[in-house]
Amino acid sequence: MEFLSICLISFVFLFFISISLFIMGVNFLMNDFVMFIEWEVVSLNSNSIVMTFLFDWMSLMFMSFVLLISSLVIYYSKEYMSSDLYLNRFIILVLLFVMSMMLLIISPNLISILLGWDGLGLVSYCLVIYFQNEKSYNAGMLTALSNRIGDVALLLAIAWMLNYGSWNYIFYIDLMKNDTEMLIIGSLVMLAAMTKSAQIPFSSWLPAAMAAPTPVSALVHSSTLVTAGVYLLIRFNILLVDSWSGKFLLIVSGLTMFMAGLGANFEFDLKKIIALSTLSQLGLMMSILSMGFYKLAFFHLLTHALFKALLFMCAGAIIHNMNNFQDIRYMGGLSIHMPFTSSCFNVANLALCGMPFLAGFYSKDMILEIVSLSYINMFTFFLFFFSTGLTVCYSFRLVYYSMTGELHSGTLSILNDEGWVMLRGMMGLLIMSIIGGSMLSWLIFPTPYMICLPYYLKLLVLFVCISGGFMGYLMSNMNLYFLNKSLIFYNFSYFLGSMWFMPYISTYGVVYYPLNLGGKIYKSMDQGWSEYFGAQYIYSNLSMYSKNMTFIQSNNLKIYLMFFIFLVIILTFMTIFI
Template sequence: MVYISICFISFISLFLISSSLFICSLYFLLNNFIYFIEWEVLSLNSCSILMTFLFDWMSLMFMSFVLLISSLVIYYSKEYMAEDYNINRFIMLVLMFVMSMMMLIISPNLISILLGWDGLGLVSYCLVIYFQNVKSYSAGMLTALSNRIGDVAFLLAIAWMLNYGGWNYIFYIELMKNDMEMMLIGGLIMLAAMTKSAQIPFSSWLPAAMAAPTPVSALVHSSTLVTAGVYLLIRFNILFVETWLGQFLLLISGLTMFMAGLGANFEFDLKKIIALSTLSQLGLMMSILAMGFPKLAFFHLLTHALFKALLFMCAGAVIHNMKNSQDIRTMGGFSLQMPITASCLNVANLALCGMPFLAGFYSKDLILEIVSLSYINMFSFFLYFFSTGLTVCYSLRLVYYSLTGSFNSSSLHPLNDEAWVMLSGMFGLLVMAVIGGSMLSWLLFPTPDMICLPFELKLLTLFVCLVGGFSGYLMSKVSFFFYNKSLNYYSMSTFFGSMWFMPVISTVGVIYYPLVLGMKTMKSFDQGWSEYFGGQMMFYSLKKYSLSVQTFQNNSLKIYLLSFTLWIIILLGLMIF
């Protein structure tokens, strides 16, 4: 039973490191410390290759949260992946994934960020194709190719930053706002962050990445891969305050939030619903960041990581008991069959909806109040509040399908709450999903700010949530007027349910047709006319001339006599004339 010891050792190690880093982050936060460490790897004449690390309260706190969730996910995997013969390889991949994220978090240097950035991309591809079937391979390729666009943008930003004589962006961050060249670098960084955090038009890879094992989804969608782009933009936040970059990001992230919330209401795959909710929350983080509130975006990033990891763990426990079925239409009655898992799922769902005094409430409510207080256009205001209502809508729909009613699958079912190792991992995050929001609120905002709003605006969030929840209940109730109303508007349902056709555009439009065009071009030009008039024609001509010359060089008396006779005739002819 070697794999159990590896899981347990990884869990204990990561948990202890996480606790230590959290205590350090509190010390740095209270004393306003920043440590900037440079390590000279190599020095050749006047050129020195430096490895730089930035330790401040933000990087330390984020690392502690990533390691806490990673430790609980690895402990959870001990039972979830128990039937996998290659669990050692799985744990190693997860640890490599976490190490790449650590490298990205503590790097103030674009080169060292790229190491973590590409490490995340490569290991995420390995994890998405972990189950090795056609669907996983397709999802892995879509994930890898979408993220390569961001990697190219990142490499261009690195190349452009060479003009400044160094890649430590932390030194040039004050210069960025007034310099057009740095705005271009900021635009490239924003493009890279949009691909990694799956904003429109790069959203299609995020639900596709659900082909990975559920523990990986819990890690990826809470605190690692998809949040890397948000974290990077938090570090570059000066670029987005009152600039066209910020306005563009606000529009894109608001549309992403709206599109994901709408799509989740038409989805029946349990993991994809939760994935789309992640996409919606990423849009919320990006949009409040674009408005110039990086600390608030970071606050929501941390609280979201806690309840989203718990939500995925509960989904994993359900799928594990359902013998790998993910369709919510075949579920039901979990509150009776699996009461502990159902309770955890409810808490995570309520935290996602912004239920008062759970983790999500402190960040989401504060964000919406700041939005109400800010100078913002009506369209963005509508996207914020309507998307919040959609969040409650799909959450209640999920609860209706999975927790209430009677079980809709086979009568002989193995549903139980006896997976104690998985439940232990979930309990750790359950505590954090309840107390994490208030704890972080006291730490990050020790001085309360006055938010003075009219009574109607103050109650608007609550009203939107109640209307969204009621709509979710009505829409999910299939017997509502005896049949599902969305079937009346099939074209519209298809459009909204398929993320505005983005997966089709990303695969067929962006990958398939250019590849087919490239193949036809290659056959017509490279292997066609250019071969006929180029290399192949030269080859055949030289071959023909060589054969004729070789014929003359053969030791045949007849040929020599014939050629000698011809030469004599030619010479005589010349002499006569």
């Protein structure tokens, strides 16, 4: 009962704060308000520690969405995690996670941003290792260490900011944007954002973090941990425009989007497919942000948060009912057994694909049309549109495997839609996934965007989506056994499915060789020559000397008498011969 009360209290509290913050955000947006608060925490003689908070339409809007998703995820966890013995601990960890994100969102100061940033890293480690097995520990360590690189980059950026006399970058970033020091700070912040948002070559931790409970995945992959990097770069967007760092980020994020889309088409783990789709969408946000369209990146960040959280919640309900099976090859016919969950899943999938008039359509379509309008090369253009086709391809493949045909896991009579608490949690996000995109589009862009393009370019997005969906259907439905016999095709699919061997390069490659070298040094030095001439050698000599001293001290009277007799004999001989 105590846990249920914590769940419900957290849900109600966060939900109402979310609604009030959204109303404030709309007010700030309409009236172009910005509120800057300085709170003097400690004042000692002439020194003072001041916390600064920035409230503008962007931070208020983002906080409202984070709290809305968090409240529904906590409500959803009431049923999903009901068999756990330590549920209070789980809810408290989720609340700490959300608080860290809040601190990061409202900070215009790199020091307080670091507090929220590190809080996210630490709590995400605790949540990833929540189920406490070897796989979870490995995933948690990989997540924590990958994010530590970003933390170090942020600390270095803080050190470089000593050149300006204040860590409140918001005051002087526009004025100093062409300074060498500011360019260095911008590149360090970009590195930090790339680690947190899992861009190449730091992508391997994102699918590994799927070891966390599904409600945590819904929170992490929609509005908290992975979006922190994108949000930080939105705040520093001035430094990306017309600079080498912006061009570098564009190519890296485009490749990330492409790589994740390809990988998801060869994956069979339900949660991993959705994780790779998050990675693909993060690449899309980063790439449009690096081109200078920060409002579009923020718009897609918000709409993506809604349908991605819903997608994970539906995946969690399916896994829960499938008796913890995550392999999509065991699924099938779920639309018959779980109609409401399947409907939510399909709506979220279609929103992800950019189906007209769902949440994802407004942001994704506008991004692709702006790309068509922009001055970019053919390679970048190809990455954007081909990755969009791949998104629709793996979404349709996922629907085909899980929703159609017969159930492939024997007689599971437990499949049903009876979990009303989980369904209510999903219902809130289902409504937002349908109306959220249009609502935000009308709010954020008061003047409608009129993008004039040639007829074929205007229809290109639709054509790419339709052909991607058709390819997804063919991939699932065609008999590919003759291809599977080919070793070249097997190796190629393994290469694509393993994220272009990214884990082997950025994880195992980095870890294996130092550990191997350490093992050799330990054997040859620590337990070899070092033992022979070091500790053991000194120990054996000292023990020998101490034995001799003990012998002398415990037999001192006999030894003194013997020395005295020897001395008398020597003196006698000396007197005789001299």
